[in-house]
Amino acid sequence: xxxxxxxxxxxxxxxxxxxxxxxxxxxxxxxxxxxxxxxxxxxxxxxxxxxxxxxxxxxxxxxxxxxxxxxxxxxxxxxxxxxxxxxxxxxxxxxxxxxxxxxxxxxxxxxxxxxxxxxxxxxxxxxxxxxxxxxxxxxxxxxxxxxxxxxxxxxxxxxxxxxxxxxxxxxxxxxxxxxxxxxxxxxxxxxxxxxxxxxxxxxxxxxxxxxxxxxxxxxxxxxxxxxxxxxxxxxxxxxxxxxxxxxxxxxxxxxxxxxxxxxxxxxxxxxxxxxxxxxxxxxxxxxxxxxxxxxxxxxxxxxxxxxxxxxxxxxxxxxxxxxxxxxxxxxxxxxxxxxxxxxxxxxxxxxxxxxxxxxxxxxxxxxxxxxxxxxxxxxxxxxxxxxxxxxxxxxxxxxxxxxxxxxxxxxxxxxxxxxxxxxxxxxxxxxxxxxxxxxxxxxxxxxxxxxxxxxxxxxxxxxxxxxxxxxxxxxxxxxxxxxxxxxxxxxxxxxxxxxxxxxxxxxxxxxxxxxxxxxxxxxxxxxxxxxxxxxxxxxxxxxxxxxxxxxxxxxxxxxxxxxxxxxxxxxxxxxxxxxxxxxxxxxxxxxxxxxxxxxxxxxxxxxxxxxxxxxxxxxxxxxxxxxxxxxxx
Numbered sequence: 006x007x008x009x010x011x012x013x014x015x016x017x018x019x020x021x022x023x024x025x026x027x028x029x030x031x032x033x034x035x036x037x038x039x040x041x042x043x044x045x046x047x048x049x050x051x052x053x054x055x056x057x058x059x060x061x062x063x064x065x066x067x068x069x070x071x072x073x074x075x076x077x078x079x080x081x082x083x084x085x086x087x088x089x090x091x092x093x094x095x096x097x098x099x100x101x102x103x104x105x106x107x108x109x110x111x112x113x114x115x116x117x118x119x120x121x122x123x124x125x126x127x128x129x130x131x132x133x134x135x136x137x138x139x140x141x142x143x144x145x146x147x148x149x150x151x152x153x154x155x156x157x158x159x160x161x162x163x164x165x166x167x168x169x170x171x172x173x174x175x176x177x178x179x180x181x182x183x184x185x186x187x188x189x190x191x192x193x194x195x196x197x198x199x200x201x202x203x204x205x206x207x208x209x210x211x212x213x214x215x216x217x218x219x220x221x222x223x224x225x226x227x228x229x230x231x232x233x234x235x236x237x238x239x240x241x242x243x244x245x246x247x248x249x250x251x252x253x254x255x256x257x258x259x260x261x262x263x264x265x266x267x268x269x270x271x272x273x274x275x276x277x278x279x280x281x282x283x284x285x286x287x288x289x290x291x292x293x294x295x296x297x298x299x300x301x302x303x304x305x306x307x308x309x310x311x312x313x314x315x316x317x318x319x320x321x322x323x324x325x326x327x328x329x330x331x332x333x334x335x336x337x338x339x340x341x342x343x344x345x346x347x348x349x350x351x352x353x354x355x356x357x358x359x360x361x362x363x364x365x366x367x368x369x370x371x372x373x374x375x376x377x378x379x380x381x382x383x384x385x386x387x388x389x390x391x392x393x394x395x396x397x398x399x400x401x402x403x404x405x406x407x408x409x410x411x412x413x414x415x416x417x418x419x420x421x422x423x424x425x426x427x428x429x430x431x432x433x434x435x436x437x438x439x440x441x442x443x444x445x446x447x448x449x450x451x452x453x454x455x456x457x458x459x460x461x462x463x464x465x466x467x468x469x470x471x472x473x474x475x476x477x478x479x480x481x482x483x484x485x486x487x488x489x490x491x492x493x494x495x496x497x498x499x500x501x502x503x504x505x506x507x508x509x510x511x512x513x514x515x516x517x518x519x520x521x522x523x524x525x526x527x528x529x530x531x532x533x534x535x536x537x538x539x540x541x542x543x544x545x546x547x548x549x550x551x552x553x554x555x556x557x558x559x560x561x562x563x564x565x566x567x568x569x570x571x572x573x574x575x576x577x578x579x580x581x582x583x584x585x586x587x588x589x590x591x592x593x594x595x596x597x598x599x600x601x602x603x604x605x606x607x608x609x610x611x612x613x614x615x616x617x618x619x620x621x622x623x624x625x626x627x628x629x630x631x632x633x634x635x636x637x638x
Contacts, residue, residue: 009398013377014349016041016357019311023359026285028070031271032278039279041356043373043409045299050120051358052294057118058284059294064117068281069110073103073274080260080267088250089257091142097260097267098138101131104270107277121280124273129266134259141256147249155248162241169198169234176200176228185210187223196242197235199225283359292360295351296368301325301409301443303348306364310347311354318479320347325370328464330434330444332457333481335468340479341447342379344468345413348445349377352411372443373409376402380415392420399433408441417446418453427452438462541584544571547593547603553586561593562607574607 011017024033042048062068079093089097111118111125141151149156173191176182177200187201194216201223202210212228227235260267286292290311304326307319322344324331333341351361355369378398402412418430427450434456437444448454457463469480544550548561552575559575566572570581593603 007376010349010375010377011040011353013379014346014353014375015312016350016353019350019354019359022311023283023286026289027278027282029073029274029278030075031073031275032282034075035275035279036282039357041353041375042358043356043371045297045371048356048358048371049297052297052355052360054121054280055284055287055294055358055360057121058280059287060117061114061121062281062284062288065110065114069103069106070274070278070281071103073100073107073278075271076100076267077271080264080271083257083261083264087257088253089260091145091147091253094138094142094253094256095145098135098142100267100270101135104128104274105130105132105135107274111277121277124276128270128273129263131263131266134256134263137259138256141252147252151252152248155245155252158241158245158248162238162245165234165238165241166198169231169238172231172234173198173200173228176230182210192225194225197227197239198231199227202226287360290362292362293365293367294360295355295363296366297355298368298370301329301370301372301411302368303352303370303411303443304366304368305348305351306367308347308351308361308363308367310343310350311362313343320344320481321483322348322481323483324445324464325443328462330438330457330460330463331446331466331483332453332463333445333447333466333468334449334454335447340468340481342415343479344481345377345379345415345445345447349375349411349413370411370443372411374406375411375413376406377413378402378415378417379413392426395420403433403436403440406437406440406442410440410442412437412442412444414444414446417448418450419448423450424452426450431456434463542587542589544584544587544589545593547597547606548589549591549593549596551588551590552582553588554582558590560606 020036020039024036027033027036042051074096076096079089079096082089082093108125108128108130111122115122141148147155149159170191177186177189177191185202185206187203190201192199192201197215199215200210201218202225204217204222204224207214207224207226210226210228211230212226213232214224214226216225217223218225287294302325303322305320305322307321309317309319318340333344335341351363352369352372352375354361356371356375361367361369378395399414406412417433418426420426421429430446430448430450430453434444434446434453446453454465457465464483465485466481466483467485469482542550544561544564546561546564549558550561550571550573551558552573555575557575559573559580561571562574562579563572565584569584571584571587573580573582573587597603
């Protein structure tokens with residue numbers, strides 16, 4: 006089986022639902038790794054475990070799996086020769102304790118879960134290690150009672166620290182030192198005892214400056230009166246660390262000696278967590294353990310897709326006994342694809358060892374391979390069309406299928422010319438039939454329905470459709486085909502009766518009515534220019550118009566030319582605009598008084614001034630004109 010099958014049938018999403026019922030990451034990781042098995046005996050064992058686990062849940066108030074966390078990172082650390090920290094040792098202790106509890110619990114359940122309880126016999130009880138850790142580690146640190154030497158060292162540390170504090174208290178309470186002290190407290194810097202001294206007096210106090218405050222106003226001095234004891238304390242702390250390391254090394258070595266047993270314990274605990282997680286999912290969703298066979302027979306009674314929640318119509322489905330191949334027909338959005346996915350997903354879940362949502366008399370076959378061709382696999386990257394991508398997928402399935410394969414096809418042969426598509430689909434179905442596969446395919450093609458009707462090992466099935474409410478019933482009826490109901494749905498959606506009648510006639514005789522061309526309202530004559538312009542505004546110089554492209558206004562300077570353009574004064578510039586891109590706002594007669602010189606609208610102040618100068622005989626204006634004439638020659 007391939008990843009495409011798991012993705013299309015949403016197996017990984019179902020796994021996520023089941024993982025929520027596991028207590029630790031051990032069980033979750035095992036469910037994540039679980040894939041459908043094509044081995045009948047493995048699937049049977051997995052399902053039998055579910056039955057036993059459900060019986061235990063029904064007869065027990067509590068499964069003692071708490072505290073059984075994944076200690077694999079800790080074990081890996083031990084294998085690398087690293088020494089465990091106190092908190093890690095506590096995790097190992099908790100794990101050992103949890104193993105003892107689950108072993109004791111499962112031993113008592115032998116009567117109604119013989120297989121699951123037998124796994125507990127292989128759990129190794131490491132009581133001595135558990136007790137050693139408990140004795141040596143307390144409150145996430147090595148306890149003083151872990152060894153005589155450690156107890157002796159820590160007692161010496163306590164005595165030394167008391168002496169240091171005693172001398173420091175004398176220093177603080179001495180009246181001679183009051184003026185030097187910033188704060189009357191004993192502090193610590195780098196695990197050494199100090200007194201906060203005013204920075205201005207740092208040279209007045211006999212001792213070692215170990216630190217300075219952020220503002221520089223305070224220095225932290227270890228007085229010389231305690232230097233001897235401070236050095237002694239450092240030595241004792243070093244001896245303490247060495248002794249703690251010895252104890253941690255000893256405990257780590259004990260774990261290392263049992264590392265294979267611990268790994269086996271983790272495998273068994275993982276199995277228990279997964280099995281009880283599956284059974285809790287089964288209980289919560291009222292799932293059942295289906296019957297099994299190895300001959301391709303699938304019988305689903307009141308089956309439900311586990312990812313559908315609201316008002317799910319149960320599926321009753323059968324294939325592989327009286328007929329080995331089923332062709333499903335019916336309207337769009339009628340449930341054909343959901344049916345295919347439900348059949349495929351319930352089969353994969355069974356082969357993973359998961360219970361399924363169905364009735365007790367449901368029976369599922371174990372297949373070596375399950376393949377699907379569902380949905381649009383169009384690839385832009387590989388430049389494959391929808392049809393090409395489907396055919397490529399089918400070719401790949403054909404090269405890998407055998408006589409223990411379940412194949413699910415959605416809309417087989419679609420995406421191309423219907424006659425070719427139907428013919429190709431039938432040829433593909435025949436080839437998979439000869440290979441011995443169990444086939445479930447959906448289609449709209451009538452030719453495929455006829456093929457299934459006439460073939461002794463094919464059967465039709467239809468998705469029911471309520472013609473009164475125009476809604477699919479999502480109910481599969483085996484033994485009859487259903488129409489796509491395209492014309493009926495079109496009528497309900499408002500398509501004219503004459504259009505539907507034409508469609509019916511074309512379905513029967515393909516005699517297309519080309520006489521309709523004469524009735525068309527579309528004129529094939531060239532449109533005259535006057536017709537184009539007859540509904541456009543009649544513009545005059547000075548009219549205020551709206552320029553549609555600018556969403557602003559301008560003034561008509563020159564009316565329409567032979568190219569249907571109008572010259573407009575817009576923001577002190579003349580622009581040409583097609584008359585179709587103009588709307589009349591106000592006529593010139595409504596804007597200006599009678600006799601108003603419209604040319605003055607388009608003449609600049611300089612031009613008007615020059616005209617006045619020439620009219621009064623200005624020599625300067627005449628020289629300017631002569632100069633312009635000379636420059637233009």
